[in-house]
Amino acid sequence: KQEVTQIPAALSVPEGENLVLNCSFTDSAIYNLQWFRQDPGKGLTSLLLIQSSQREQTSGRLNASLDKSSGRSTLYIAASQPGDSATYLCAGTGGGADGLTFGKGTHLIIQP
Amino acid sequence: DAGVIQSPRHEVTEMGQEVTLRCKPISGHNSLFWYRQTMMRGLELLIYFNNNVPIDDSGMPEDRFSAKMPNASFSTLKIQPSEPRDSAVYFCASTPLSLAGELFFGEGSRLTVL
Numbered sequence: 001k002q003e004v005t006q007i008p009a010a011l012s013v014p015e016g017e018n019l020v021l022n023c024s025f026t027d028s029a030i031y032n033l034q035w036f037r038q039d040p041g042k043g044l045t046s047l048l049l050i051q052s053s054q055r056e057q058t059s060g061r062l063n064a065s066l067d068k069s070s071g072r073s074t075l076y077i078a079a080s081q082p083g084d085s086a087t088y089l090c091a092g093t094g095g096g097a098d099g100l101t102f103g104k105g106t107h108l109i110i111q112p
Numbered sequence: 113d114a115g116v117i118q119s120p121r122h123e124v125t126e127m128g129q130e131v132t133l134r135c136k137p138i139s140g141h142n143s144l145f146w147y148r149q150t151m152m153r154g155l156e157l158l159i160y161f162n163n164n165v166p167i168d169d170s171g172m173p174e175d176r177f178s179a180k181m182p183n184a185s186f187s188t189l190k191i192q193p194s195e196p197r198d199s200a201v202y203f204c205a206s207t208p209l210s211l212a213g214e215l216f217f218g219e220g221s222r223l224t225v226l
Binding site (some may be wrong): 034036042043044045046049089091099100101102103104105 | 116145147154155157160168171203205213214215216217218219220
């Protein structure tokens with residue numbers, strides 16, 4: 001069964017820093033991978049989707065990459081802002097009938 | 113589009129009562145997922161449907177849980193009888209392409225069982 005680990009579990013940095021969130025999978029056979037953002041008491045908002053034929057995706061200050069050979073993904077946030085404070089979750093699927101498996105998230109705080 | 117719509121947003125009930133959570137997926141999406149989120153276990157997939165047919169319910173914790181999708185625009189997750197350990201936030205999500213498309217989540221239903 002696929003397991004997803006996110007490191008670090010929590011991160012607090014000053015505004016303006018570039019940062020990297022990490023995600024790793026026990027089964028490197030990832031079909032697609034998605035990064036989400038969750039604000040307190042809210043649902044999950046999709047940030048980036050990397051589909052099976054892709055290696056990375058970019059949206060504004062966010063860049064996500066996927067290395068299938070190692071079963072790892074990173075989310076890069078450039079020039080962080082206080083509004084980026086949230087929990088970031090990665091999720092992957094191996095296709096078939098296993099659905100999306102989620103990590104427990106990285107709780108990010110950007111200090112003004 | 114209004115996005116995935118869930119109701120109720122909050123439910124407080126007593127142990128032993130029946131709970132029904134509802135979900136309206138985004139129009140045109142053919143796959144629907146029910147997830148449960150707790151602090152201890154994170155997000156867990158309970159069940160998912162493809163074209164209204166349940167595909168994988170291996171995540172449903174026990175027989176007290178049941179889910180239906182009578183048509184493409186409506187799904188329910190029922191817990192009967194409810195127990196305090198069922199307290200969690202239950203999310204519904206939909207996607208236009210089974211297991212490959214982008215997943216869109218509702219705001220969740222926060223359930224508290226006393």
